[in-house]
Amino acid sequence: MIRLLGVELHQLVRSRRTWVTILLIDLLPTIVAVLLKLTDIGPRPGTGPAFLSAVLTDGTLFPLAAMAIVLPLFLPIAVAIQAGDAIAGEAEQGTLRYLLVRPVGRTRLLVAKLVSVIAFVLLTLAVVAVTAYVVGVLLLGTQRVAGATTTVSGTPLTQGELVTRTFLALAYALLCMLGVAAIALFLSTVVDTPLAAAMGTMAVLVGSTLLLTLDAADSIAAFLPTRYWLAFVDLFRDPILWRDVVRGTLLQGAYVLVFLGAGWANFATKDITR
Amino acid sequence: MRPAHRWTAVAVGTALLVGIPLAVRARPAEDSGISAVDLLAKVEAGADHPYSGYVESLGTLQLPTADRFTDVGQLFGERTRMRVWWRSADAWRVDKLLTTGEQDLVHNAQGTTRWRYEQHDATLSRDPSIRLPRTADLVPPAVAKLLLDDVDASEVRRLPARRVAGVDAPGLRLQPAAPQSSIDHVDVWADPRSGVALRVEVVAKGATRPAFTTAFRQFDARTPPPSRTEFEPPAGAEYRFDDVLDIADAANQYAPILPPDVVAGLAESPQADGAVGVYGSGVTRLLAVPMRGREAGPLREQLLRTLGVRTVDSGTLVTLGPLGVLLTGTEGEGGWLIAGTVTPDTLTRAADDLFANTVYVSTR
Numbered sequence: 001m002i003r004l005l006g007v008e009l010h011q012l013v014r015s016r017r018t019w020v021t022i023l024l025i026d027l028l029p030t031i032v033a034v035l036l037k038l039t040d041i042g043p044r045p046g047t048g049p050a051f052l053s054a055v056l057t058d059g060t061l062f063p064l065a066a067m068a069i070v071l072p073l074f075l076p077i078a079v080a081i082q083a084g085d086a087i088a089g090e091a092e093q094g095t096l097r098y099l100l101v102r103p104v105g106r107t108r109l110l111v112a113k114l115v116s117v118i119a120f121v122l123l124t125l126a127v128v129a130v131t132a133y134v135v136g137v138l139l140l141g142t143q144r145v146a147g148a149t150t151t152v153s154g155t156p157l158t159q160g161e162l163v164t165r166t167f168l169a170l171a172y173a174l175l176c177m178l179g180v181a182a183i184a185l186f187l188s189t190v191v192d193t194p195l196a197a198a199m200g201t202m203a204v205l206v207g208s209t210l211l212l213t214l215d216a217a218d219s220i221a222a223f224l225p226t227r228y229w230l231a232f233v234d235l236f237r238d239p240i241l242w243r244d245v246v247r248g249t250l251l252q253g254a255y256v257l258v259f260l261g262a263g264w265a266n267f268a269t270k271d272i273t274r
Numbered sequence: 275m276r277p278a279h280r281w282t283a284v285a286v287g288t289a290l291l292v293g294i295p296l297a298v299r300a301r302p303a304e305d306s307g308i309s310a311v312d313l314l315a316k317v318e319a320g321a322d323h324p325y326s327g328y329v330e331s332l333g334t335l336q337l338p339t340a341d342r343f344t345d346v347g348q349l350f351g352e353r354t355r356m357r358v359w360w361r362s363a364d365a366w367r368v369d370k371l372l373t374t375g376e377q378d379l380v381h382n383a384q385g386t387t388r389w390r391y392e393q394h395d396a397t398l399s400r401d402p403s404i405r406l407p408r409t410a411d412l413v414p415p416a417v418a419k420l421l422l423d424d425v426d427a428s429e430v431r432r433l434p435a436r437r438v439a440g441v442d443a444p445g446l447r448l449q450p451a452a453p454q455s456s457i458d459h460v461d462v463w464a465d466p467r468s469g470v471a472l473r474v475e476v477v478a479k480g481a482t483r484p485a486f487t488t489a490f491r492q493f494d495a496r497t498p499p500p501s502r503t504e505f506e507p508p509a510g511a512e513y514r515f516d517d518v519l520d521i522a523d524a525a526n527q528y529a530p531i532l533p534p535d536v537v538a539g540l541a542e543s544p545q546a547d548g549a550v551g552v553y554g555s556g557v558t559r560l561l562a563v564p565m566r567g568r569e570a571g572p573l574r575e576q577l578l579r580t581l582g583v584r585t586v587d588s589g590t591l592v593t594l595g596p597l598g599v600l601l602t603g604t605e606g607e608g609g610w611l612i613a614g615t616v617t618p619d620t621l622t623r624a625a626d627d628l629f630a631n632t633v634y635v636s637t638r
Contacts, residue, residue, distance in 0.1 A: 045393060046374055046392070049374070050375070053391075054375075057394065150394075152391045153369060153376055154391065154505065155508075156508065215332070234371075237369070254291045254292075257287065258287065258291065261288075262284050264284075265283070268277075269280060
């Protein structure tokens with residue numbers, strides 16, 4: 001199993017596509033930072049991504065703003081493509097059959113593919129966060145007084161608290177993307193092309209986002225996969241509002257369990273022809 | 275493991291994950307058996323009981339979004355998420371939660387401070403007796419206090435208990451007897467121990483669904499710590515003092531008029547102390563705000579674009595669920611903005627009384 005994981009992670013890190021994808025995701029918040037620096041125009045209240053108005057006076061918050069920029073669309077697309085490619089990509093290339101000829105269990109292969117996707121999300125989040133911090137501090141500066149940032153509730157936040165909460169937010173974002181990966185991985189075991197798996201996953205996410213805008217869909221809102229994605233903002237209130245963060249964690253956990261289970265049931269049973 | 279077993283395991287796991295939370299929610303609430311009159315007394319007595327929690331309100335009224343009334347339109351036409359800490363009427367905090375930040379109200383001995391995260395500013399103001407509604411007015415105990423004011427015991431009856439924020443809350447239905455009221459009924463569910471209202475629904479005459487709902491999703495009847503109602507403006511934030519809170523406060527302070535003591539059969543409230551008239555009590559209330567031409571113009575334009583608008587002899591009339599709005603006068607003129615939970619006929623009668631009996635004073 002360790003060897004299989006090593007192979008998958010090695011492939012991930014060596015793949016040019018991995019780095020091009022991360023670069024493209026990283027590019028958007030960087031462009032935003034440059035534009036903010038050049039124009040000094042923040043978003044109108046209530047319109048832009050979370051924390052974007054605050055970064056004009058405190059560049060250290062830019063990793064959070066960057067996360068709010070990439071989390072709703074760019075990161076899920078990348079995860080859907082990456083996870084959708086996991087099994088269907090091997091099938092499309094005709095390598096899945098040969099891969100399974102080796103003494104590799106299907107369940108182990110599925111787990112290895114999931115770990116590889118988790119590593120991809122971790123790598124992407126780390127690159128985005130570090131780039132955003134450097135770009136934020138260099139371009140937007142830190143005009144904080146007495147070393148304290150301000151919570152959204154208007155109370156001071158020490159550097160230590162800011163770092164802890166930022167890591168919590170990144171962990172939460174990772175979990176949300178794990179839910180996306182589980183759906184894509186399941187679809188990847190169902191269809192034979194990675195594109196179909198990625199598009200299917202995006203259809204689920206777009207449908208969920210659309211339903212969340214309707215009051216009529218209130219009764220099912222708590223079960224929709226994107227319902228609590230932006231709850232990481234609640235980690236920066238005072239005191240922290242855990243309600244939606246906990247619900248989001250449980251919901252994503254349920255999606256991971258159900259779709260990984262379905263992926264396992266399907267993949268372990270499936271006739272591999274290619 | 276055979277394929278069928280694998281799929282069965284997945285199906286059972288999914289059913290448990292979905293079913294358990296639904297089953298927990300569907301458990302019937304236990305009713306304490308308290309009478310309607312006793313519950314009403316309990317809720318009235320619990321009006322000043324401390325509490326804290328997380329509240330969601332949902333309004334369905336598509337109010338005009340004229341410049342100075344945008345906030346009010348959002349309060350009664352959208353979903354509002356709030357956190358509240360209530361120590362007493364003199365020390366409370368209500369945070370309006372947004373995905374992009376917060377807009378908070380902190381009330382203490384200094385006055386009421388409004389903090390806006392995205393604007394990075396804090397504004398201290400006094401607390402005028404006459405003002406437009408704000409987030410702090412949307413929490414269930416505040417709504418219940420306003421609507422159950424001056425209620426006769428014959429107007430209330432018991433509703434089955436309902437689980438609200440984890441509390442088995444006995445319910446109360448108020449059906450107003452006043453013919454001027456546009457509200458069919460108000461349902462209130464309260465904490466049986468503290469008497470704090472936990473959920474309030476307002477249903478207009480002729481409607482089946484609530485026009486406005488506010489409910490705790492998390493509730494704690496313990497007194498919040500004093501630190502929750504203190505506010506120190508963050509370093510670097512813009513901090514200022516506003517002596518005029520909103521358009522109603524401005525008109526009340528500076529308009530050189532005095533409205534009559536009674537309009538449309540509704541007596542003026544003791545809280546009215548200036549140019550703005552507040553009439554009626556409980557669920558049958560109306561507010562009359564004198565407006566200058568430059569303020570009335572944009573509002574009239576918005577009202578004329580509102581679905582179901584009517585032009586009557588006294589002005590422009592709109593009915594939105596239980597809320598009636600009448601702006602007197604025509605294009606280019608000032609007028610009275612008369613709004614309240616009263617029938618259209620009551621609004622036009624109020625306009626006639628205001629025209630006939632308003633007293634103009636030389637200075638204010």
